[in-house]
Amino acid sequence: KRSSDYEGLKILVTAGPTREPIDPVRYISNHSSGKMGYAVAKAALDRGAAVKLVTGPVNITPPTGAETICVTSAVDMYNEVMKSYESFDILVMVAAVADYRCVTVSEKKIKKSGENLTLELVKNPDIAAELGKVKGHRIMIGFSAETDNLLDNAASKLASKNMDMVVANDVTLEGAGFGVDTNIVKLIKRDGSRIDLPVMSKEDVAHRILDEVLSIRNG
Ligand code: PMT
Secondary structure, eight states: OOOOOOOTEEEEEEBOOEEEEEEEEEEEEEOSSSSSHHHHHHHHHHOEEEOOOOOOOOSSOTTTTTTEEEEOOOHHHHHHHHHHGGSSOOOOEOOOOSEEEEOOSSSSOOOOOOOOOOOOOOEEEOHHHHHHOOOOEEEEEEEESSOHHHHHHHHHHHHHOOOSEEEEETTTTTTTTSSSEEOOOOEETTSSSSEEEOOOEEEHHHHHHHHHHHHHHHH
């Protein structure tokens, strides 16, 4: 029934973690495997969309048919998304983007010396928040990875980043979040309505998200 309901639509998806370099051999990152974002890209392709996938470093294969752009840091991902979002109808921000990066990246490997080492960090650009300011008629979906206050935190991200829907993801639940093949999420829309989904494969979660995107689009 869903076979080609995305024909003619263009979707931009971010996926995976970012890596923020410390020195030539070290970085700050997180546990994102890319599975959730790649599932969204694959589901959209299967339904006939044109898909651009902007991905941080992961160990899985991008779905055939997506225009895949590999990036490393949050600033790289931000630049790639901002230069191309205009030609897309739907923006789905699944990437686990590092909120901070090192103020200075050491040119040489940092040597082990004193008992303590302090890294100074500075805020990264927030891709979803910046898109929220300029998205116009485009539909923007974000995720909210939380360990506490799931609904409150997700609702504030929905509002502050001007998303059309937020996918609230309690990453402490077994069978949910980083690395695994399943997820447990709640979809919250701007009108406050909420859909609580049971544990599902990331592919099925992706399709449910795409179902709701179309219902938002069709008013
Ligand atoms: O990759 P997997 O192993 O399959 O794991 C899936 C997942 C847990 C990574 C995914 O389901 C998920 O929850 N992704 C969002 C992770 C996250 O960083 O959430 P956040 O609450 O920190 O960010 C909120 C939203 O703003 C997200 O849509 C994020 O992509 C976006 N953001 C955040 C910071 C930033 N600098 N730029 C952004 O665009």
